[in-house]
Amino acid sequence: MPQAGKAVRSLIVERIRLLRLLGRSSSGATLGLCAVHLLAAVTPPLTAYAASLVVEAMNAPRPALVPCVVLGVLLLVGEISDQGREGLAHVVAMRVEASVRSAVRRLALAPDGIGHLENSDFADDAMRSADRDSALGRSRSLGSAATGQLTIMFRVLSALASTALLAAYFPVLAVALLVVALFIRSVIRRQWTALAKSLDARAQDQRMVYYLSELAVRGAAEIRVFGLGDWLAGRFRGAAFASAAPTWRRMWPVLRRQWWTVLVLAVCAVAALAVPASAALAGTLPADRLVACLLLAVSLFAITAMGQEAFDIEYGLHAMRALDRLTDRFGTAAAVGVVPRPTGSAPPLIRFENVGFTYPGADRPVFAGLTLTLRPGETVALVGENGAGKTTLVKLLCGLYRPTVGRITVDGQDLATMDPHAWRARIGVLFQDFIRYPSTLRDNIALSAPGQQDDDAVRAALRAAGGDDRDPAFPAGLDTRLWAEGADGVDLSGGQWQQVAIARLLYARQAGRHLLVLDEPTAHLDMSAEADFYRRVIRSVSGTTAILVSHRLSTVRHADRIVLLRDGQVAERGTHSELLTLDGGYARFFRLQAEPFQEEHR
Known part of the structure; x- marks a missing residue:
């Protein structure tokens, strides 16, 4: 009873x-x-x-x-x-x-x-x-x-x-x-x-x-x-x-x-x-x-x-x-509020110290004892086979996941103890599956720095990414609604959307973000635009730490340092020429990708 x-x-x-x-x-x-x-x-x-x-x-x-x-x-x-x-x-x-x-x-x-x-x-x-x-x-x-x-x-x-x-x-x-x-x-x-x-x-x-x-x-x-x-x-x-x-x-x-x-x-x-x-x-x-x-x-x-x-x-x-x-x-977690303006005028020194990470419910770890240093102002390329953990490393860096073991430090401070919103205000990220906002061209670029909208800066970022708001693809200029399902909206090709996403990242850099992450930034670009990517984009953000994640090694060959991930650790690191001389996994990947083009010229 x-x-x-x-x-x-x-x-x-x-x-x-x-x-x-x-x-x-x-x-x-x-x-x-x-x-x-x-x-x-x-x-x-x-x-x-x-x-x-x-x-x-x-x-x-x-x-x-x-x-x-x-x-x-x-x-x-x-x-x-x-x-x-x-x-x-x-x-x-x-x-x-x-x-x-x-x-x-x-x-x-x-x-x-x-x-x-x-x-x-x-x-x-x-x-x-x-x-x-x-x-x-x-x-x-x-x-x-x-x-x-x-x-x-x-x-x-x-x-x-x-x-x-x-x-x-x-x-x-x-x-x-x-x-x-x-x-x-x-x-x-x-x-x-x-x-x-x-x-x-x-x-x-x-x-x-x-x-x-x-x-x-x-x-x-x-x-x-x-x-x-x-x-x-x-x-x-x-x-x-x-x-x-x-x-x-x-x-x-x-x-x-x-x-x-x-x-x-x-x-x-x-x-x-x-x-x-x-x-x-x-x-x-x-x-x-x-x-x-x-x-x-x-x-x-x-x-x-x-x-x-x-x-x-x-x-x-x-x-x-x-x-x-x-x-x-x-319910006890702090609600997401307005992202603060970027703090600090210089890119940080980032260290992954014996980092291990395992997804909840997974049988094996993605990383086990990963140690890596990202020096201020350098361009670092992350390469490796599918499942090597490249995107996971980016999400750890952004504080979206926390290491299972080890730690990540930013200028000597443990990332786990930092205000995540303040930290992310210093980062600009172009994910492989970037969002296509059902809004104007202006918003699709300027949303990377909320509250800091500047039309001149938006146009400059778009031009730096290889686009132009005067292009016929944008009949209303920055006011063009990029929404395929709307009666007054337009859709873009994959390459055009990629340019808009890259412009979004460059606009974040103009707004004061000194750590840029580009996950497969040329996935939808044609060969001509891809060849122009490094000169047009990477060199335009000098003085900023840039992390390139790509399967296309032609995109990363000019990076200051290339890091090959394998079996949850850093397998190789160095410049493009140093890694070719090493004749390891990176050299094998590079020759494998270059072979079809070499056969065409024989």
């Missing part, structure tokens, strides 16, 4: 918390929704009373016009309240959902690193707490759960009001009907809402369904060229079946157990009709009171209805618990 009491208290607390979520919406919309619910709650008992007055007036030698008008008005008010309640509930739910999604975004951005974003538990909880999708007759959102809980609360109030009025004539019958109705509702809720738990357990399959549906849009061209429509549709059906089939299978046993609840409700319905009817036949209950009692009984039994709100609430409780888990884990 103590355990059952604890479960009941926990359930009540969670239901109250759902109602408190309504505070995330505007007060006007929430108060309006409560007013409409209250109107809908009092209308059935008042309608029963008005109907009894109509019957009484018809049996008495006086006009029944006023009672009929009152009854008609109440019926109209009930219909209007139902319609208004649906619209207001949608508005309130949407605002609550927007607030919850904002909270999830803040929690996702709060940690200094990005390791949590690659964790499946985080992804599942983020999806559960902020999902707006729907399936199996229920909406998966905290907003719908909060408005659903409000619906249930006022429905109970309406049932209590009907019970109180019915008890004036038949107290035992009224209390018995209320107890049975609440019991039946509790049983049905437990039977059906268990399906929400079943579906909630398939969060990973649901993420796969969402990914495949997005892939059908983003990869439309490749899917058509390769004729993958049937394959994609099959994978989608398979993922959808894996997600929903266990829940559908659990529906049949629930349906088979409904017979006894239907039987109990039928017995209660007979009692609700028979007891007042017997009194009326015995002459102890007037006809008008008989009508009122029957309508009150019908209103009371409305509490047994299992609407969509029951599923909304059950799934919403899972969503709220997921949000609680995210808040417990990341």
